[in-house]
Amino acid sequence: MSTFYIATNPIDNYWFTLRSDSGEKLLHAAGFYTKAACLQGITQIKAAAVLPERYVRKGMEQHRHFFVLLSEKGKSIAVSEIFKTDTEMERALTEIIETVMTANLVFERKIQTSDK
Secondary structure (H helix, E strand, O other): OOEEEEEEOOOOOEEEEEEOOOOOEEEEEEEEOOHHHHHHHHHHHHHHHOOHHHEEEEEEHHHEEEEEEEOOOOOEEEEEOOEOOHHHHHHHHHHHHHHHHHOEEEEOOOOOHHHO
16 A cells, blocks of 8 residues: 655645655655645545556656656646656556555655655
8 A cells, every 4th residue: 555645844835755565756746835735635646646547658868767647637746756667667657546545644744855
């Protein structure tokens, strides 16, 4: 089962990371001004993440891969971590689709932006 970890940065903006059971970072979103807005963002992620067509796969130099999750209106609502292979990226996508609806929710302490 995956887990959403919610935290605040030094200026009290909220962000979250979705992690796998093994602790691997799968997806993140930032820039929420309130806890309520962050929780609403997670609700929006859950609604979109179960739909494979909402994922846009991207590639980078040096064969690195990531994906963007889109809202119903086509707006980017979350971004994945960077994966070394296409296979790793596809495995992460599958895990998100299969576990996001039952993901746990954990509130973390205030952390530095570089800890994401």
